Amino acid sequence: MSMKTKHEWTGYRVGQTVKRTLFYLLVVLLSIVFLSPFLVMITTSFKTNSDAFTLPVKLLPRQWVFENYPKAFETIPYFRYMGNTAFITFFSVLGQLLVTPMVAYSLSKIRWKGSKIISGLIMATMMIPISVTMIPLYRIYSKLHLVNTYIPLILPAFFGRAFYIIIYRQFFAGVPNSLMEAAWIDGANEAQRYIHIALPISKPALTTIGIYAFLDSWSDYLMPLIYITKSDRNTLSLGLQQYISEHTVDWSRLMAAATIFVLPVIVVFVIFQKNFVQGIATSGLKA
Amino acid sequence: MTMRRKHSSMTLLEKRSFRNGLLFALPWIIGFLAFSVYPLCMSLYYGFTQFNAVTTPKWVGLQNFQWLLKDATVKKSLMNTLFMAFVSMPVNLFVALMLASIVVKDFRGRTLARTFFFLPSIIPMVAATMVWIWMFDPTYGYINNVLSAIGIRGPNWLIDARYTKWALVLMGSWTTGTTMLVCMAALQEVPVSYYESAEIDGANGVQKFFRITIPCMAHVLVYQAILSFINSFQYFQQVYIIVTANSGTKMGASLGGPQNSIMMYPLYIFHNAFTYLKMGRAAAMAWVLFVIVAILTVILTRISRRVNENAGVE
CATH class of the missing domain: 1.10.3720.10 (MetI-like)
Structure with a gap:
């Protein structure tokens, strides 16, 4: 195997960093996808029913309410x-x-x-x-x-x-x-x-x-x-x-x-x- | 003389351990007879009879089986079930393998990611299905809103008969956590030296994946595919919940979803038994299902064994 020049090493390192960032992006994206039903479940439980049926749909409640639980x-x-x-x-x-x-x-x-x-x-x-x-x-x-x-x-x-x-x-x-x-x-x-x-x-x-x-x-x-x-x-x-x-x-x-x-x-x-x-x-x- | 005594004491020991073994396994054996053997036999008999929940079964010969061959919904439900078996299985396997090859890597947050990917698989089916029904809402659901954000007009997932089964496939791909864990364990078994020597030979990631990873875990993949395939024939709860919720809100008030598009074979059995109270027909259908699953299991385990042998030769 030949020795890498200094220039090649920097290129390699940049490549690794890009790869790593992309990998983490993928992990975060997939985590969001897999968690989204939970998020939807929990955030909807803190919305008023009219809020849930208001367009545009937002993940977080426009107004946090806790009344759904006792109800x-x-x-x-x-x-x-x-x-x-x-x-x-x-x-x-x-x-x-x-x-x-x-x-x-x-x-x-x-x-x-x-x-x-x-x-x-x-x-x-x-x-x-x-x-x-x-x-x-x-x-x-x-x-x-x-x-x-x-x-x-x-x-x-x-x-x-x-x-x-x-x-x-x-x-x-x-x-x-x-x-x-x-x-x-x-x-x-x-x-x-x-x-x-x-x-x-x-x-x-x-x-x-x-x-x-x-x-x-x-x-x-x-x-x-x-x-x-x-x-x-x-x-x-x-x-x-x-x-x-x-x-x-x-x-x-x-x-x-x-x-x-x-x-x-x-x-x-x-x-x-x-x-x-x-x-x-x-x-x-x-x- | 001493020889014989030794011999007889051996059999005494054998007898004792036979008695002990039997005693320890007895609960399962009783359960097997009561909850598997007896119902299986009775179910076969019921297949040739006609009765509702309370009446005494009346022998009708092959009538139920003739009905089964002619009934359009039986055919439809079988096709729907086969769709799930053939489409859902590869999708789930792909997702599981993808997730497994991520969490098998050593990186910060790995355990957390694994937890996130696995969590959906242990959530009670009813709760999860309810959430999905809400997410599939064509106007207020998150899925179509996310889709429209990237310029795609989402379909009426659970109302349009062309999309209902795809909604199920999507839902299923969310709960591949157990398969992911099994794949992860298999991935860890692949010797690192294989990858190292491939790297020296200048193989890239894709080549390594198809030339090393896949062949090394073929036996696990095949086994998981078989399990998933056989499980598809038991696909019931999700569709039952969706269908009941739909008819509750009068979206597509039918027992098998819009145009019976998600009428699965086990769902039709359930409806025949407990909605129409045609228990004889239900029993006949169930026995046909049992025979199909039994044959599939035998064929598929043969295939799986062959894959194992091949893996052993390599």
């Missing part, structure tokens, strides 16, 4: 719905946290005939469309008079979910067997090994699954849509629809309601971002 909470029984959603979410998360590690443990830390078959079946269930199972399940629940209760929304959580089990199994796969074997020599049985070694070791995975279960349950729309028809039993995801009436939509109120609905999700994500990102990156899967 949004009155338009629908907001806090009641929030309580309903929190109730469902709590028990769903509980169920997933109880069952997911157990099943994952069985598949990756107990050597038994059948673990491979079960693993394959778990993968296979991920491709079963909800449309296929929803009609028979609805029929059973309605025969048992469980429609309009939260049982259909919570119960499945206590039997594990493929996506979570796979992530958890992936985590266990990275834990050396020697740890478990040492405990076996000490005379611990399977349950003891699970409770005293496997569970404490897998705390990060437990956190990840907890977050996934929280987000999935909090945001769930389809299951409440099928099973909840009494309006006082609604979840927040269903409740948002009620801001849209036959004649008009009060977008400012709807956006205020949506902002509060989304807020816990963003908070949880920001706090636990690391777990979240690792969970996806290692599994290579998409929910």
Whole structure:
């Protein structure tokens, strides 16, 4: 390689600076594009409804108002719905946290005939469309008079979910067997090994699954849509629809309601971002 | 004698771990039987019957399947779904790959950028879709106002049947965060030495991208493409929300959007089941969907495996 002259070096440096600036411009532009729906949601929530429907459209409110929030909470029984959603979410998360590690443990830390078959079946269930199972399940629940209760929304959580089990199994796969074997020599049985070694070791995975279960349950729309028809039993995801009436939509109120609905999700994500990102990156899967 | 004892103790151990393994996996196995196997079988049976939510299913033979072949909306919904599968998938993959190749670089603000790109993917679908409906408003929405600022007259996104599906594609490209993360992880695996030797050979950025980056992560891309393709056949929530919101405000009061342009196959199943209460038809449609997805999964995993093998040979 030939030595660069001084002149060439300056040219190179200028080129790098231009490249860098362009790169940052691209990043900023893309960030704005990806954040814009959030910005729209939040700024609209601080506009009066007439402001939202005034041309030219401006991103920031002409006049900042906070009344949309209290109004949004009155338009629908907001806090009641929030309580309903929190109730469902709590028990769903509980169920997933109880069952997911157990099943994952069985598949990756107990050597038994059948673990491979079960693993394959778990993968296979991920491709079963909800449309296929929803009609028979609805029929059973309605025969048992469980429609309009939260049982259909919570119960499945206590039997594990493929996506979570796979992530958890992936985590266990990275834990050396020697740890478990040492405990076996000490005379611990399977349950003891699970409770005293496997569970404490897998705390990060437990956190990840907890977050996934929280987000999935909090945001769930389809299951409440099928099973909840009494309006006082609604979840927040269903409740948002009620801001849209036959004649008009009060977008400012709807956006205020949506902002509060989304807020816990963003908070949880920001706090636990690391777990979240690792969970996806290692599994290579998409929910 | 000692040999035999050792042997029998081994089987005892095996038996015990079989029992333990089964016990630990039992919750999932019960759930699998109750929430997957049983409904799948019943759904198949229901496909040959006629009933609403409460009545007892009455056997009607192949009638539902004959209806399915003749019904224009079934055909339309299938075409719409295929459109989403074939158009949305490459768009999403492209966006995800672009974002991933940005956040994989080491620069100041990288974590922040990654957060911004990923955040849309975890936002509850209902809230996000509502915001998009508002942004797609032809007069007061931000999208058309931004477009008009650069001299483009935006269409009536959710009202004009020619644009509704493109609105969905646009919406979908906003939530590619998970694919981005997977691509990012794959990009980090590409050995730096490949790029270095390419640089010595005088390769430019574009060449490096197509000759090194893409082949090195082909298996990940193919896998993501497959997942995205199969997921398209389950495309439901967004269209349901849009359609309900639209009919609420009487913009295009139809159960499948303007001229059924966003009537997706799963949406039509849902309407048959819970709006028209023709559960037999819905079950027949759902089983056809299941068979399509199953066949696609088998074919596509074969392809994916072949790509993996090729990657291994290189």
